[in-house]
Amino acid sequence: MKNYITVFLLSFGLFLNCSASKTTATPSQIAALDELVENQSFVIESDWALPQTTNTLMALQNAGFFSTGDSASRISLSGNPNELKIDNETVSSQLPYFGEVQSTSGYNGSDNSISFDGELKNYRVVKNDNSSYTIRFDARSHSENFDVIIHLYPNLRSEIILKGAKRFPIRYTGYVSPISEAN
Template identity: 85%
Template sequence: MKYNVIVFVLSLGLLLNCSSSKTTATPTQIAALDQLVYSKSFVIESDWALPQSTNTMMALQNAGFFSAGDSASRISLSGNPNELRLDNENVSSQLPFFGEVQSTSGYNGSDNSINFDGTIKNYRVVKNDNSSYTIRFDARSHSENFDVIIHLFPNLRSEIILKGAKRFPIRYTGTVSSISEEN
């Protein structure tokens, strides 16, 4: 009997705790994000790179290749300049790449990061039920095509997923701001 009461209390506490963790966005946050997406003029700066955790990445982690606090599947970008900038029909990026490359990207490691600068193709925007947005488009770097998926949230947090033709997919998490706020 005493065991049943303890299990019931713990289960009830867990249920209440999970339901209270749901956050809702304020109308001001939603309006700010709506304006940012509709203007098609924003910049994303990432805090973390989240490469696929492959056997090679795990071998690098086991060899002590990563800095303290980093792992094969999560690498801090603090102090590492990076951005993805969307300005109307133009996109540019300077994002470091961590992960496996299926074929060489250039001579002398000249194209190891993800850099594209040009017009976007197949631009699509979907507003999700939780007031976040999913933006998809195609972009091209010097030697590779990318499928770009961006998730923007009302708290101005972001997630970028890049799928390249020659590299394993990678995710980045960070923050989004308007280009006018950046200056």
């Protein structure tokens, strides 16, 4: 009987702990995010890059390649200019890439950053139950197609997931803001 009581108390404590950590958005935060998404006019600046951890990245980490505080699975973008901007029907990005590239397009001296600038293709928006948004679209750089998934939260946090045809997926976390504030 004592074991049942212990299990019940632990389960009840876990339930209370999980429900206490649930955050709710204020109506003003939800309205601000709704306006950003409805106007299709915002910019995301990321503070962390989260590449898919591979054996190659782990070897670089073990060799001491990463800065203090960074790892093969989490790299600070502090001081590293980056953005993904959606302005009506266009999208542009300038994001650093950390990870494995599966196929290169030659030795022309181009960098491996993720840069695209053009029309939004297959743009889809879903408002989730927690007042966050999931935005999906296709983008094209000079040599690669990308599936882009963006999660925007009422506290203006963001997550970008990029899946390229020639490289391993990467995630970025950061903040979304109106274009006028970012410039």
